[in-house]
Amino acid sequence: MVMEIVCPAGTPAALRAAVKAGAHTVYCGFNDETNARNFPGLNFDRSEMRAGIAFAHAHGAKVLVAINTFPRAGEQTLWHRAIADAHHAGADAVILADAGLLAHAARMHPDLRLHLSVQAAAANADIINYYAEVFGVKRVVLPRVLSVPEIAAINAETGVETEVFVFGGLCVMAEGRCSLSSYATGLSPNMNGVCSPASHVDYHDDGGVLDARLGGYTIHRTAKNAPAPYPTLCKGCFSAGEKTGHLFEDPVSLNAEALIPQLLKAGVTALKIEGRQRSKSYVAQVVGNFRAAVDALAEGRPMPKGMLTRLSEGQAMTTGAYRKTWR
Amino acid sequence: MELTIGPNQFFWSAEKWSAFYQDLASAPVERVVLGELICSKRLPFFQDRIPDAVTMLLEAGKEVALTSLALVTLKRERKQTAALAEMGLCIEVNDLSVLPHLPKGAPFWVGPLINVYNEGTLAWLAGLGATRVCLPPELPLASVATLARAAADLGVAIEVWGHGRLPLAISGRCYHARLHNRSKDNCQFACEDDPDGLEVRTINHQPFMAMNGVQTLSDSYACTDHQIELLAEAGVSALRLSPQSQGFLTICQAYRDRLDGRLPEGGIAAAARDLAPEVRLSDGFLTGESGVAWSGSAPAKTTV
Numbered sequence: 001m002v003m004e005i006v007c008p009a010g011t012p013a014a015l016r017a018a019v020k021a022g023a024h025t026v027y028c029g030f031n032d033e034t035n036a037r038n039f040p041g042l043n044f045d046r047s048e049m050r051a052g053i054a055f056a057h058a059h060g061a062k063v064l065v066a067i068n069t070f071p072r073a074g075e076q077t078l079w080h081r082a083i084a085d086a087h088h089a090g091a092d093a094v095i096l097a098d099a100g101l102l103a104h105a106a107r108m109h110p111d112l113r114l115h116l117s118v119q120a121a122a123a124n125a126d127i128i129n130y131y132a133e134v135f136g137v138k139r140v141v142l143p144r145v146l147s148v149p150e151i152a153a154i155n156a157e158t159g160v161e162t163e164v165f166v167f168g169g170l171c172v173m174a175e176g177r178c179s180l181s182s183y184a185t186g187l188s189p190n191m192n193g194v195c196s197p198a199s200h201v202d203y204h205d206d207g208g209v210l211d212a213r214l215g216g217y218t219i220h221r222t223a224k225n226a227p228a229p230y231p232t233l234c235k236g237c238f239s240a241g242e243k244t245g246h247l248f249e250d251p252v253s254l255n256a257e258a259l260i261p262q263l264l265k266a267g268v269t270a271l272k273i274e275g276r277q278r279s280k281s282y283v284a285q286v287v288g289n290f291r292a293a294v295d296a297l298a299e300g301r302p303m304p305k306g307m308l309t310r311l312s313e314g315q316a317m318t319t320g321a322y323r324k325t326w327r
Numbered sequence: 328m329e330l331t332i333g334p335n336q337f338f339w340s341a342e343k344w345s346a347f348y349q350d351l352a353s354a355p356v357e358r359v360v361l362g363e364l365i366c367s368k369r370l371p372f373f374q375d376r377i378p379d380a381v382t383m384l385l386e387a388g389k390e391v392a393l394t395s396l397a398l399v400t401l402k403r404e405r406k407q408t409a410a411l412a413e414m415g416l417c418i419e420v421n422d423l424s425v426l427p428h429l430p431k432g433a434p435f436w437v438g439p440l441i442n443v444y445n446e447g448t449l450a451w452l453a454g455l456g457a458t459r460v461c462l463p464p465e466l467p468l469a470s471v472a473t474l475a476r477a478a479a480d481l482g483v484a485i486e487v488w489g490h491g492r493l494p495l496a497i498s499g500r501c502y503h504a505r506l507h508n509r510s511k512d513n514c515q516f517a518c519e520d521d522p523d524g525l526e527v528r529t530i531n532h533q534p535f536m537a538m539n540g541v542q543t544l545s546d547s548y549a550c551t552d553h554q555i556e557l558l559a560e561a562g563v564s565a566l567r568l569s570p571q572s573q574g575f576l577t578i579c580q581a582y583r584d585r586l587d588g589r590l591p592e593g594g595i596a597a598a599a600r601d602l603a604p605e606v607r608l609s610d611g612f613l614t615g616e617s618g619v620a621w622s623g624s625a626p627a628k629t630t631v
Binding site: 070071072073074076097098099100101103104121122123124125126127129130133143145146150153172173174176177178179180182183184185186188190191211215217218219220221234236237238239240241243244247248249321 | 397398399400401402404405408409422423424426427428440442444445446447448449450451452463464465466469470473474477493495496497498499500502505506525526527528529530531532533535536538543545611612615616617618619
């Protein structure tokens with residue numbers, strides 16, 4: 001069996017590039033706060049979504065529509081409409097996080113396939129099976145806090161397909177359960193679809209050093225001409241006790257390509273690439289590489305090695321929680 | 328409005344734990360949620376004291392519930408979670424993994440770490456038996472008011488995070504262990520040294536967060552001194568006060584006096600500052616630009 005490559009598309013051009021590069025599946029969202037990458041200039045309007053899905057289907061690829069923020073009280077209609085429009089546009093599934101929204105979709109769109117977003121942070125077989133039983137969820141995107149043996153244990157106890165992140169940004173907090181961003185800026189992944197938003201970033205020149213600040217808090221300090229990482233809150237440099245450093249996580253991104261054979265063995269159905277905010281050339285290159293890897297694996301050929309390091313934009317790479325070093 | 332005491336978020340010695348709940352029995356609060364919320368490794372240290380504490384609090388006329396863990400991943404934690412549901416006491420759900428284990432139709436409470444952002448989720452939980460929901464702390468006042476109206480129709484009581492360091496994130500990784508270059512499995516209970524969490528500052532010394540094992544909290548103590556009238560008007564039925572190691576009964580009494588009209592607006596903040604002059608307070612999630620904001624002595628800006 002070939003593992004399914006699930007690829008991000010922030011724009012119609014990226015969707016087409018991903019499909020042409022060999023993505024089995026593309027995920028994308030509407031251009032509003034219903035999706036967790038609600039960045040200016042990104043995402044699809046209704047007609048772009050219909051055209052994108054038609055293009056993917058014509059090329060034998062599937063499209064998943066992420067509607068994975070938590071609907072705002074009093075304004076659930078916006079999210080309900082997004083589900084109906086995705087369904088109508090021919091989406092192969094919607095990716096949801098909010099329990100009330102799952103209940104709505106299961107009731108109003110019984111023939112629409114439901115995937116559980118990573119933002120639901122379903123981290124054990126009991127709750128995954130419960131989502132399947134109650135809402136008919138067919139696939140779960142696993143949180144990035146689990147190790148490969150834990151993923152294998154989950155797959156041994158559930159018939160729900162599992163999808164795991166293998167490349168791109170890395171959350172170290174349980175996804176969908178973090179309000180660090182709204183504490184500092186007022187905007188959060190759950191409510192607004194953004195984390196550490198660029199609108200609240202500023203760079204402050206402090207006598208030869210450059211402070212990268214978020215909501216007025218210094219997240220990184222670098223020498224004036226050194227490259228400054230984006231001030232993502234949980235990957236900042238802080239002090240506690242006697243220690244100063246990256247107390248939560250280093251400014252690293254996830255690359256689990258070396259673990260693909262183990263993930264297959266662990267029963268994982270699909271490999272997900274993070275980055276709907278990325279360019280179409282980045283997306284095409286990452287997809288091409290991962291597709292080559294899973295095809296090689298399926299045909300018993302050796303995996304191509306170390307192919308993606310240069311795409312990490314100078315950031316260090318990590319296998320995250322998948323290797324058990326977090327424990 | 329009533330007062331609910333949330334589960335202690337920190338790791339205290341068994342003696343301190345028992346003494347805390349003994350004192351709480353005489354505090355002017357309506358209900359208490361207790362048990363281990365953050366880390367399953369802490370539970371064996373005080374587990375055998377829970378039944379006595381529950382009995383004592385019930386005898387003192389408090390409603391009592393046991394909390395679930397906030398993040399259930401390991402086999403051991405799943406077993407603990409299943410066992411919790413069979414104890415015959417009211418459960419406060421802080422990870423949805425509890426739901427499949429609850430006796431069908433039995434009433435339960437929902438804690439602040441469950442994502443109840445809208446009427447749909449509230450109605451779904453009410454349909455399963457939820458009778459009390461403490462809303463996620465990041466919700467603004469307008470959402471609180473909308474949810475309180477919906478809850479009234481569903482017969483669900485709504486609580487809001489009233490006082491204490493805000494629970495901002497939970498992780499699979501233990502930051503206290505990481506700070507001491509230890510693995511989570513070999514943490515040697517580094518979090519025990521910080522009974523209110525360990526202060527995390529920015530590189531230019533600005534207080535920002537607090538670490539507590541796998542949890543990350545705000546540096547500031549949330550305080551609803553300036554929102555009490557707005558919250559009551561919105562239909563909120565209880566404020567949740569989160570245990571702190573020093574002066575907690577004083578905080579409880581200040582809220583009680585403020586709710587009963589014996590303490591003017593500003594009185595709770597003053598009491599908190601009397602206890603700890605350096606304490607930083609916040610109420611921004613409810614009425615400010617960002618969570619850390621504090622409306623200070625100025626009248627609250629937003630109305631329902």
